[in-house]
Amino acid sequence: MATNGSPSSRATTLSDVARLAGVSIATASKALNGRTQVKAETRARVLDAAERLSFSPNALARGLLAGRTGTVGLITSDLDGRFSIPILMGAEDAFGSGRVSVFLCDARGDAIREQHHVRALLSRRVDGLIVVGARPDPRPPLEPGVPVPVVYAYAPSQDPKDVSLVSDNVGGGRIAIEHLIACGRRRIAHITGDPTYGAAQDRSVGVLDALGRAGLELAGGTVLYGTWSEAWGRGATRLLLQQGTDVDAIFAGSDQIARGVVDALHEAGRRVPEDVAVIGFDNWEVLAANARPPLTSVDINLEHLGRVAAQRLVAAIDGHAASGTEVLPCRLVTRSSTAPIG
Amino acid sequence: MATNGSPSSRATTLSDVARLAGVSIATASKALNGRTQVKAETRARVLDAAERLSFSPNALARGLLAGRTGTVGLITSDLDGRFSIPILMGAEDAFGSGRVSVFLCDARGDAIREQHHVRALLSRRVDGLIVVGARPDPRPPLEPGVPVPVVYAYAPSQDPKDVSLVSDNVGGGRIAIEHLIACGRRRIAHITGDPTYGAAQDRSVGVLDALGRAGLELAGGTVLYGTWSEAWGRGATRLLLQQGTDVDAIFAGSDQIARGVVDALHEAGRRVPEDVAVIGFDNWEVLAANARPPLTSVDINLEHLGRVAAQRLVAAIDGHAASGTEVLPCRLVTRSSTAPIG
DNA sequence: ATACGTTGTGAAAACCTTTTCGGCACGAAG
DNA sequence: CTTCGTGCCGAAAAGGTTTTCACAACGTAT
Structure with a gap:
């Protein structure tokens, strides 16, 4: 009650x-919706009445009639994760304060819960769905x-005919290495996370590709897979140094790993970036920007990905259906942890 | 089209x-909703028909009739922030996969956009609203x-009659200090963030209160206000040490600050927790758990806060209206950065 | 004066579900 | 045979909007 402005019965x-304006509801409707066939003076009277009553049309009734609700469902599988x-x-943003509202559902990676949410959303007659996966590997379709x-975002659907949007991890790995090479680095190692992640594999592919083009080998001989943690970044770096591997740059598979890498390098008395350049991945602001030195990092443009997903969805809703997986480019954000060798 | 299971015209x-079951729609409705006055055999036939057609009732029509939609709006002001x-x-979670769906809106701290969203949500006839502020200070009501x-969550409404839910920052400061005292620490400093944040002030109040009860003074004589950043944590700690302040514990106003504190302590050759114990605030997993050593931190139970907000809202929707600001307790999560002095 | 086009307005249908109430059929009681 | 009750079912209204179509009024051309 406290928050009810007016205890009045109904909206x-x-x-x-129409009654206040002295016209029929049909005329009122036309006046409010900018339809023709209404005298200017009548329209003004209706608009004034609507203003005075602070009328806002009932979207339910409208949606019921139009067969379109102007709502979409967004099903995410890990809200706590920072990717969704x-x-x-x-x-x-892309849907805008415009005509579309978003139902948010968190399925917590549970297929049953996901199905449940899909049903509920369909019962609410959403015009479309965006599915955001928990990890970037292909996932079963709804x-x-x-x-x-x-539209599937971040994690593509396993069905290649579905509309999916993913980041270009191969390209991300490639631009990281190209940047290091451009900085004059030649002995480059790659410490990354869980090898069961397709994204980790893809980035490695990009790494090896870029190195190959430059006629270089991976320092340490092999990609160091582990976990997506600072601890692993530290451990792998120590390992590398203990083995006496000659290294002047390390590309880390995540910013967390990169923090561990920098930490271990400092511990070993190596300067960053003078002795060893470091690149992270994800461009997680709070980690990358606050590191010492601030980390150069590959940004996978998730916000852009979300925008494109929304655009593809509205296109599909409007009948301009696309199909297949679209790969969006990454972007390198340079900070102080990389610099030309010198 | 690719994703359309059936190109059929309408749902x-x-x-x-009803037609498939050979009954009227009235009977079909009653059968599906468990109403009495339907013969068991008829009900079975209807249920079977619904199953076969994978019927799901139109929530719009239902809501139109009932005057209730089973939807709520959640207006946040900083999605990128980690508090929302x-x-x-x-x-x-509290609304459950149950009967309530959530419209999510991001106002980006813009009052105009917020108003716009409120209008849109009301036009969709949401049953209630949750407003999540960007920072914990009181904000103007809608x-x-x-x-x-x-229901206002995190940031209370400036109108004390509104229903608001906030964290107990005073209590949070207090339990941090009490823990340090229990660990045998006596020379405790407090490095925190932006003094224009009421939360920073409140925590300081808790700090001074707990110290006072124990007959202690703040090490360094005064609370060190600055910014919510690692850099400030480092800077303030260096300052403290340079001044020769005798300190055996530091309570940081955020986990980011705490990371900087630990960093500067290491740099100065102090061991954590043996020489100096450190407590963070927010219990931001990725920062607190991955620090070296992992950080003891005060958790303000935001998820719980969200749950309670949802509960208060449904209570209000069901007519059990409450009023006023409710303060929810914090919780100390102990890790290795604090230990009994020894 | 009649015929015709123009312009503005309103009645009514449609969207889909729930609920109320009247009615039908059937067995039992008078 | 009539009356009554009981158990099931269906017709219809309601909820708020948009759109179609008919109709009225009025001015213009014949």
């Missing part, structure tokens, strides 16, 4: 407006027979 | 079910006259 309806959020922001367009 | 409706997200998760219950 004002179009007929209230920028995507969500991008999508929210149950077949969903009667609205679906 | 199946109750009359489709746990609250959002808690709320999503425009008056909102015809549904509103």
Whole structure:
């Protein structure tokens, strides 16, 4: 009660407006929606009445009639993870304060819960769905027979005919190495995370490709897979140094790993970037920018990905259906942890 | 098109079910909703038909009739900030996969955009609103006259009659200090962030209160206010040490600051926790758990806050209206950065 | 004066579900 | 045979909006 501005019974309806303006609801509707066939003076009277009653049309009734609700569902699988959020922001942004509102659902990586949410959303007659995976590997598509367009973001659908949007991890690995080479580095190691992540594999592919083009080998001989943690970054770096591997640059598979790498380098008395340059991945602001020195990092443009996902979805809703997986480029953000050798 | 299971024209409706079951739509409705006055055998036939057509009732039509939509709006002011997200998760959780769906809106701290979103949500006839502030200071209430219950979370409304949920920052400061004292520490400093944050002030109050009870003074004589950054944690710690302040514990106003503190302590050759114990604030997993040593930290239970917000909102929607600001307790998460002095 | 086009307005249908209430059929009681 | 009750079912209204189509009024051309 405390928050109810007016204890009045119900929201004002179009007929209230029509009555106040002295016209029929049909005319009122046309006046408010900018339809022709309404005398200017009548329209003004209606608009004034609507203003006075602070009328706002009932979207339910409108959606019921139009067969379109102007709502979409966004199903994420790890809200706590930091990947869903920028995507969500991008999508929210692209839909705009415009005509589309977003239902947010967190499935927590549980297929049952996901299905449940899909059902609920369809029951609310959403016009489309965006599915954001928990990790970038391909995931099973939603149950077949969903009667609205679906766009998969971050994690592509296993069905190649579905519309999916993913980051170019191969390219991300490549630009990191190209930057290091451009800095004059030649003995480059790659410490990354869980090898069961396709993204880790893809980045390695990009790394090896870029090195190969430059006629270089990977320092240490092999990609160092581990976990996506600072501890692993430290451990792998120590290992590398203990083995006496000659290294003047390390590309880390995540910013967390990079923090560990920098830490271990300092511990061993190596200067960053003078002795060893370091690149992270993800461009997680709070980690990358606050490191000592601030970390150069590969940004996978998640917000952009979310925006594109939203655009593809509205296109599909409007009948301009696309199909297949679209790969979006990464972007290098340079900070102080890389610099020309000298 | 690719994602459309059936290119069929429209979703199946109750009359489709009724026709297939050979009954009227009234009977079909009653059968599906567990109403009495339906013969068991008839009910079975209807349920079977609904199953076969994979019927799901149109929530719009239902909401139109019932005057309740089973939706709520969640307006956040900083999605990128890490405070909205746990609250959002808690709320999503409390509403459950149950009957309530959540519209998510990001106002980006812009009052105009916020108002716009409120209007849009009201037009969609949400049953209630949760407003999550960007920072924990009191904020202006929504425009008056909102015809549904509103709950403010994290940032309370400036109107004390509104329903608000906030963390107990005073208590958070207090339990941090009490823990340090229990560890045998006596020379405790407090390095925190932006003094224009009420939360920073409140924690300081808790700190001074706990110290006072124990008959202690703040090491360094005064609370060190600065910014919520690692750099400030480092800088303030260096300052403290340069001044020759005798210190055996530092309570940091955030985990980021705490990371800087630990960093500077190491740099100065002090051991953590043997020489100096450190406590962070926020319990931001990725920072606190990955620090060396892992940081003891005060957790403000944001997810719980979100859950309670959701509960208060449904209570208000169901007519059990409360009023006023509710303060929820913090919780200390101990890790290795604090230990009994020895 | 009649015929015709123009312009503005309103009645009514449609969207889909829930609920109320009247009615039908059937067995039992009078 | 009539009356009553009981158990099931269906017709219809309600909820708020948009759109179509008919109709009224009025001015213009014949």
